[in-house]
Structure formats: structure tokens, C-alpha cells
Amino acid sequence: MINNLLKLWAFIKRDFLSEVSYRLAFLMRVGGMFFSLLAFYFLTKMIDPNTRGLNGIPPFDWLLVGLSFQFYFSTALYSFSARVRNEQLLGTLEAMLVTPTPTSMVVFSSAAWDFVYGGIRVLLYMVFATLLFGVRLDVASPLSLLIGVVLTLLSSVGLGILSASFILYFKRGDPINFLLSGATTLLGTVFFPVELLPAWVQPFSKYLPITWSLRIVRGSLLQGRTMADLWTDLLVLALLTAFLLPVGLICSRFAIRRAKREGTLIQY
């Protein structure tokens, strides 16, 4: 266990060092976050606060949470496959896979920095929003928020690993990313409430983990909801996670074994 944590730390440190070696890009990304928030702040001024589905949450606050978590969710979705592909292209994947570190650990840890960076980014969004844009965060139940965030993380990890399995196997053309990124944007209640969509489309929203994640996080952060109010949402998200995480792990195991049989593990 400690050994695995040390390995995870080594991956995070490696990517942090690479990241900060591009100093200007690093600073510009943080600056870019501020300007995108500023743009959204004025954009949401055009939206009627009484729009159906906002449930009394100010439009900017509603969008802020949606954007922050969508970023986190897409990080999970893209980073595993993107990192695996990047390591294949760099030629470093083979060097890692001849070490006694299991392939699944290599795949999982390769994206660790992206998660850390994604977390920092969510926090920075919240700090900018509260200090500069007057958003009021009212956390009635830190526990339900914490459970919601952890479940969000795990469910997206499941999807991310599933997506990386496709990259390991097919090298290009990852249908998981293609389908989910589109579905998340349209149905995941990131930019607008699902109630604004045609009635026949709305039920599909319930199959996406991000829909439940955002209900929990918005409820916890912006509406002062407690565990008692949120337990059904938490349960549904837990069930989705319990399905997605093992499916992701099983698929990655299958993909790694198959790629080793076909000799394509490190090809790109």
C-alpha cells in the first residue's frame, strides 16, 4: 500500500516538474481561468434567474458549479486515454511496463497529476467566485459534499479507465470519449437545466453520473441541503459508480492482456 502511494507520488511529481518547466504556459492557464469566469459572469447576466430548473439558484452560481465539475469530469474521462496515448508516442510506456509496477497501476497513476491539477482548478474557481464575484457558498453538510465528490471521482475514473482501454486496444478512435463528452455537454445539466430539453430526451440524463454529481454538489454548496435531502441522489451515484468502476477495471485488464497477445501494447 505504502509502496503504491510512493509510486503514485512519483507520477505526480514527474508531471508537476514537466508542467512547471513550461512556466509561462502554467501561469497563462491560471490567468485564463479568471478571464473565462469573468466572461461567464457577464454572460449569465442575460439569463432570467427564474428560468425553469434553476430552482432559485442564481444563474452564475449554477453555471460555476457545472463548469468546475464538468472540467473535473472531463479530466477523468480524457486524461487516462490521453496520457496512455502520450506515453505510447513518447516511447516511455514500454520503459514503464518492463518495471515490476503492474500495468493497471501505470495506467491509473499516469493520470494522477491531472486529477490533482483538476482539484486545484476547482478550488481556484471557487476562490475566484467567492472573493471576486460574490458567490455565497453555504455548505450545510460537508459529509454529503465529500461523499458526492469522492463518488464523482470514482465514477469518472471508471469511465476514464474504460476509455483508456479502448486506446490500448484500438490506439485511436475512442467511442467512450466521443459519446460521453457529447452526452455530458447536452444532457449532464452542466450549462443548462435538463428541464429545458424536450421531454423525451430528459430521462437519458439520469444515466449520466455527472447529472447526479451536480445535483449533490449544487445542493450541498448552493442550496444548503443536508444528507437527509440528498441521500437518494447519493445512492443513485453510488450505484452507478459500483457499476462503472469494476467495468472499467475489467475492460482495462482485458485490453492489456489482448494487446500483449497481439504485440500491440506499445504501438501507436
Next chain:
Amino acid sequence: MSYAIEATDLEKTFVKARSIRELLTQPFRRAERIDALRGVDLQVDEGEILSLLGPNGAGKTTLLKIFSCLVIPDHGRAIVGGRDTRQENAVKRTIGLVQSDERSFYWRLSARENLRFFARLYDVPIRETESRIEELLGRVELLHAADRPFSGYSSGMKQRVTIARALLHDPPILLMDEPTRSLDPAASLALRKFVRDELSRRDGKTILLATHDLREAEAISDRVAVLVRGRVRQIGTVSEVRRWGAREQLYRLEVDPVPDRIEGPFRALEDETDGGVRRLTVVLEEGARLDDLLRPLIGAGIRIRVCDRIEPDLEGAFSRILESETEEA
């Protein structure tokens, strides 16, 4: 007897990727298969340097990848360090892979930072990591550049970092895939010397080296195995393999006094006279023996100062092996 590396009847076939056009026009046609290994039997003794020689596509890299647990064979067994390659983690602790691909590092990081990262993956104990890296950087003569970004290194320096990485966990077995491929002659020479003197003689490592550089194989190997189209065609010491299929016997002679004519069952390839000594390189006719060459000379009162057999070179043997393989095919 136990070997450091042992392959028994290894077979590996790859399916050739089909183009989208082929998939659309002939969706039910069976994909083309390529036999990379066709029943390879190979044993490498502990502490030995064995070179795998072969043309491109002979199966050298596939074989190394099987020993590195990166590819699973279709048939047969591969034992490395006494363990079946199906016991991946145990096998990986006993091997270090030296690739020819210098891209296999993080170029924005220094050699030291790269080695620190890989030391974790190799489970080098935390307390020993720094001293181990320092020692290895010293051995590959890179201490002066250890904290510079990897991107600024020359090809020779990059290859030395690759060797340092393969030694991080002090494995008894090294698998080297064309380690001098991108190096200039001087760097190649230095690397061969390091492999022979340091890794083999000093550390006693078992080294399996894939190469198509015959001089490299000749310079550092205890034995060579010639792999052609997925089969080991010849295996033995360098001089054994050199002689394989060599029908011609070549001799170098120095005789005096200089005779006007030398006749016998041979053909002179080189013939020069210098200061009363005649130097000849001769090839005996088929079926002739050394006696048949020397007797007429001695009979004519000629003094034979030097008579050396010229060993056939590895290049010639390699060509003969390839020719025989083509004929069989």
C-alpha cells in the same frame, strides 16, 4: 542445468492490420498473419553475453519482448531468471531492458529526475535511491551533466542514461535491443567496452543482445545465435559460427627465397614480394588439404616462414546462412 534465459519451442504470430478499404471491400477475408517466431529454442548461460544476430524482421525484438513480458507467446515456454514469463512481476525484477529508442525518457526532466522516477517503479528502497543513482551516473560518466535537461544530451549520453536506468534495481540479466544503433563509431566502441568489461566481466551480468551489427556481435559476444525468419539457424561461439558452411580454406603464407612460380592445388588471392619475402593469401581448391599446399613448396627448397589459417569472417558466415535459408524457403 539451469540457464539464465531459456526458450523452448517459442512461437508467435502477429495479425497484419487491415486497411479500411480492405475491411470494406473484403470484410470476411481472413486477416493476413505474420510468423514472427517459429519454434525458437535458445539457452543463455549465467554470466554469458549472447548476441542475437539477424536481418530486420528476423524476430529478434519479438523474442526480447517476450523475455521482457511485453508480449505473450502463442506457444512454447520462456523462462527468465528461473521463472516463467507468465510470472511477470518476478521476471521483471530480474531483468533490465536497454532499448535503442532514446525517446523513452521525459525530455524536460534531468537524467537524475528521470532516474528517480524509474527507481520508484523498480521498487528501489527510498533510502538507497539517491546513492544508487549517484553511483550509476558515476559509472556511466554522467555525473557532470546529471542535473541538465535530458533534451540537451547527445545520443551517446542518452544511451548511457538508458543503461543506468536498466541497472537501477541491479538485475542479473540485461536485455539489449540494438543499443548502439544511433551512436557514432567512437560512442559505439566505448559502449561495447563498457558492456564487455564492466557489465559482463566485472558485474557478471547475463546479457542477451539483439543486433544486426556483425562487428558488434563479434567484438563482445561469448556466443552468437543467428535468427532468420523466426528460427534460430545457427548458435555457437563466434568462431564456430564463422566456420559454418565455409567450404574454402584460406591461408596466409610468407616464404623465401622468392620462387619464380608456385604451383599447387590452390589459387592466390593476394601475392606480393617485399625485401626477399613473398607474401601470399591462398585459397585451397575443393578437397585439397594443407599438406597438398606445403609439400610442393618444401620439395622445391622453399622455406616457409609463416603459415596461418585465415578464419572465415562472421559476415561471410551470415551471408551463407541467409543464402541457405533462402534456398530452403
